Amino acid sequence: MKTEVKTRKHTLCEKAPLLAMFLAAVLALLFLSIPGLLGLPKVAECLASSVLAVLFMIAFTRWFAPEFKGVFKTSHLATGLAFVWLAFAFNFFGSYFAGLAGSGFYFKPTVEALAMAIAAGFYEETIFRGVTVPIGMRYLKSEKRVGILVLISALVFGLMHIGNIVNGASVQMGIAQGIATTFGGILFIAAYLRTGNILIPIFMHGIYDYMCFVTDPTLESGIMVNDLTASALIPAVLVEVIAGIWGLYLLRPAKRAEIHAIWDDKWSVNNERAQAEQ
Numbered sequence: 001m002k003t004e005v006k007t008r009k010h011t012l013c014e015k016a017p018l019l020a021m022f023l024a025a026v027l028a029l030l031f032l033s034i035p036g037l038l039g040l041p042k043v044a045e046c047l048a049s050s051v052l053a054v055l056f057m058i059a060f061t062r063w064f065a066p067e068f069k070g071v072f073k074t075s076h077l078a079t080g081l082a083f084v085w086l087a088f089a090f091n092f093f094g095s096y097f098a099g100l101a102g103s104g105f106y107f108k109p110t111v112e113a114l115a116m117a118i119a120a121g122f123y124e125e126t127i128f129r130g131v132t133v134p135i136g137m138r139y140l141k142s143e144k145r146v147g148i149l150v151l152i153s154a155l156v157f158g159l160m161h162i163g164n165i166v167n168g169a170s171v172q173m174g175i176a177q178g179i180a181t182t183f184g185g186i187l188f189i190a191a192y193l194r195t196g197n198i199l200i201p202i203f204m205h206g207i208y209d210y211m212c213f214v215t216d217p218t219l220e221s222g223i224m225v226n227d228l229t230a231s232a233l234i235p236a237v238l239v240e241v242i243a244g245i246w247g248l249y250l251l252r253p254a255k256r257a258e259i260h261a262i263w264d265d266k267w268s269v270n271n272e273r274a275q276a277e278q
Contacts, residue, residue, distance in 0.1 A: 007067055010139075017139035021132040021152075024060070028127045031056050042112050046119035053122035053130075057198065060131050067268050068138075071130055075196035075262040084191050084250060088204045091187060091243035092211060098239050099216055102232025106217045113213040121206030128157050129189050130198045137193075137263035146193060146251055146259055153189045154244070158182030173218070173228070180237050183244025184208075190247035194255070196262050 013020040035048035061070040074081075136149045162178030165171055188201040213219060218228060228236070251259065263269075 008063070010064070013135055013139045017135060020139065021135045024131040024135060025127050028053075028056050028131055032123050032126065043115040046112075046115035049119045050122040053126040057126055057130050060134075064134070068134060069266045069268070071134065071196075071198040073197055074200070075265055077258065077262045077265055078195045079258065080250070080255075081195065084194055084200070087187055087243060087246040087250065088191070088208075090246065091184065091239065092208055094239035094243070095208070095236060096211055096215060098232075098235040099212075102228055102236060103217055106215055109214045114210060117206045117210035117213055120209040121202040121204075124157075125188065125192075125198060125202045125205055128153055128160075128185065129192050129201060133189065133192055134263075134266070137260075138267045138269075146256060149193070150186060150189055150248075150251060154182045154185040157185035168220070173233075176228075176233055176237055180240035183240045183247075186244035187247035190250040193259050194250055194262070196266050 010020075012023075032049050032052050034052065035045045038045075040048060057071050061068060061072075132153065133149055136145055140148060142148060158178045158181050161181040162174050164177060165174035169177065188205055191201045191204060192198055
């Protein structure tokens with residue numbers, strides 16, 4: 001005799017999925033910001049936030065279990081992973097050489113830069129994609145939910161970085177960083193949607209930011225405080241724009257059925273349908 005597995009009802013997700021996504025992101029933001037309120041040294045703060053990000057995503061998975069299989073495993077239905085990594089390689093090396101041409105050789109690795117890069121990957125991917133994408137892919141009823149998620153995630157991610165203007169960035173550099181991160185965010189969400197594994201965009205985000213932190217003299221604590229000339233700034237932003245367009249190509253309509261299948265499998269939607277038909 002088969003034991004029936006009890007599932008939790010998620011009324012808010014079902015009735016107002018966009019609100020549920022927003023609240024999940026806010027809750028993650030508040031939880032991951034705790035180390036910053038404790039007056040810890042920068043390295044300790046970054047590492048503590050990263051640990052909290054992992055714990056939050058584990059709790060998120062447990063909350064939606066057993067329907068949801070979690071955020072840390074690549075779906076067996078995912079294909080074309082080489083193209084995902086190739087897009088990231090273009091973004092990484094393109095940005096490095098654009099910076100090299102604009103600012104010259106600069107290399108200043110520090111433990112703090114490494115900790116900040118790790119935190120950027122875990123902290124930002126958890127908030128902007130880790131807990132919002134699964135809710136959207138499960139509960140948004142529109143067939144265009146992939147496009148909706150990409151639009152929301154990329155725009156909010158870019159606007160958050162434009163907010164660096166209030167933290168010391170010039171208006172010009174803040175806007176440039178906002179445009180760049182909007183398109184960079186498209187690549188990160190494409191990696192997540194095509195694989196079902198949040199660790200992939202976390203790794204991409206972290207290693208990209210580490211490269212920027214140790215090779216870009218215009219950055220202080222991740223904020224572009226020094227202006228670049230137009231001849232240096234435009235190629236750097238252009239690389240991000242191309243990477244974002246590449247991300248859109250990875251999410252093209254021909255791949256939507258595969259993406260939906262990946263997330264239906266992660267949410268055991270096919271199992272639910274089979275049980276309903278019995």
